[in-house]
Amino acid sequence: MAVTRVRRRWFSVNAWRVALLLAFLAAWEWVPVIPGVAGAAPFLDRFFISSPSSVLRELGHLVAGSRPIPGVSGISIWPFLETTLVAALIGAAVAVAVGTIGGLVCASSETVYDVVRPFIVALNAIPRIALVPVIVLVFGTSTTGDALTAFLLVVFLVFYNALEGARSVNVETIEFVRLFGASRLRLMVSVRAPYALAWVFACLPNAVSFGLLGAVAAELFTGSVGLGQLLTTAVDTTNASLTFAVVVILAVLGSILVQGLEIARRRWLGWWTVTVD
Amino acid sequence: MSTSPEHQRSAQAVAILPPLLTLDSVSFTYSTGLDILNGIDLKVGRGEVVAIVGPSGCGKSTLLSLIAGFRKPSRGSVAWAGPTTGRRGRRDVTMLFQQDTLLPWRTVQGNIEFSLKLAKVPKEEARARVADLLATVSLEEFRDAHPAQLSGGMRRRLGLATALAPWPSLILMDEPFAALDEPTRLTLHDQVLKLAAKFGTGMVLVTHDLAEAITLGDRVYVLGRRPSSVVDLHSIPFGKERDVFALRETGAYQEIYARIWSRLMKEF
Secondary structure, eight states: OOOHHHHHHHHHHHHHHHHHHHHHHHHHHHHHGSSHHHHGGGSHHHHHOOOOOHHHHHHHHHHTTTTEEETEEEOOOHHHHHHHHHHHHHHHHHHHHHHHHHHHHHHOOOHHHHHHHHHHHHHHOOGGGGGGHHHHHHHHHSSSHHHHHHHHHHHHHHHHHHHHHHHHHHHHHHHHHHHHHOOHHHHIIIHHHHHHHHHHHHHHHHHHHHHHHHHHHHHHHOOOOOHHHHHHHHHHTTTTHHHHHHOOOOHHHHHHHHHHHHHHHHHHHHHHHHHOO | OOOOHHHHHHHHHHHHHHEEEEEEEEEOOTTTTTTTEEEEEEEETTTTTEEEEEEEEESHHHHHHHHHHHSSOOOEEEESOOOETTTTEEEEEEEEESSSOTTTOOOOOOOHHHHHHHTTTOHHHHHEEEEEEEHHTGGGGGGTOOGGOHHHHHHHHHHHHHHTTOSSEEEEEEEETTTSOOOHHHHHHHHHHHHHHHHHHHHEEEOOOHHHHHHOOOOOEESSSSOOEEEEEEEEETOTTTTTTHHHHSSSHHHHHHHHHHHTTTOO
């Protein structure tokens, strides 16, 4: 009985999802061609918003490497994708490592945290995108610059999660361990670190999306050969189909990464969520 | 302090055994100027179970942290006659709290092993102790489970095993059974007494539950209002082999309960 109910529910949830998606795509495709609509509401003009069929065609060209572009013949999405992905992942990975260790150390030593706190608050208050021009000046058009931008966006997010996680250990556990004569290092490594890691894992989907954001934003500025540059090209050539195609690719990329992280989290952090009764 | 007959009798009993722990007119004042404890005299013999009851906020937990060595008394002294370890002469004491102090990513067995590792028990020895402790708290079947998969009572038992693992001379207990239902609590009382007897471990039990204090304690200290001192002390004449389930039906138990209760009520 229960199994059938669960399955029926699964079916109806997915049916609704598909229905919503199809309704949206249909409206996107056909509302602009209703006579008089594009004239009354210019933002519904296909020139600006393209159509699902054109975006799909564009995606096909990009994936197959047969994208005809004025002056360039047969560009493919893969090199662009690779550049952006590498910059985003390197930036995010380094940020996760630095942020986790930083948060863990600050949670373990009140003195260290007291000393560095005002600097961290001040740095975190800077709109990170404002630093991109500085990064461009220093690193030029390079993956390093793009990765650094991704790093700057992600590192504080991870830092604060690691800090809170490492501090979430209850006082009793700390006193219990201290009564055994455990050193501060032992306390940090054996007790605080797993809590910090669990919290960091919880913020990884955001970290990945911030990493992509940083990398793409940097490419928009620097014009290094990534998805950001492809977006710039699309806008410069007023090609709405290409713009939306790149947006779709970014959405798919982000979703795959987040889903992968969720699988990893369930695998390694089962203890965090497993509860009976 | 009162000089009831119980008081004198227990004083003699303590004089025979060399006391493990002696608090001599211990006072404690927080840095905010709040007086918590005022001239506490308390002794714990080897393998003795001492229960401490008193009105809430009377400083029972503060008293435990003084015994643990987390705080220093403002006046008076805490003398330890048991074994010490490390360069700083750490007392051979562990603690059991109302909250779980288990590591959720470690299994049942892993949590006990962690205690043994912290206590620097050699590997061979540790393996034998893990098996013994798992059997003692009846968690052998759950050795590979994580704490989140256990019931509240099972987590308490595991907590007890982690506290007992280094074979401490004394376990400090801060309301360890407060969050449990009555049948679970009674079952645990029974197990705690047997374990304490088996390992010869002394206990200092802080509780707001007078029934628990009498059920487990060899002696019951009654603390007064803050800043508190010992206002009464009772010897509990039931011995180590007591039956915690049948005990509460006896006239002797009810008489002691009524006597301590009437004294305790004056402090509320």
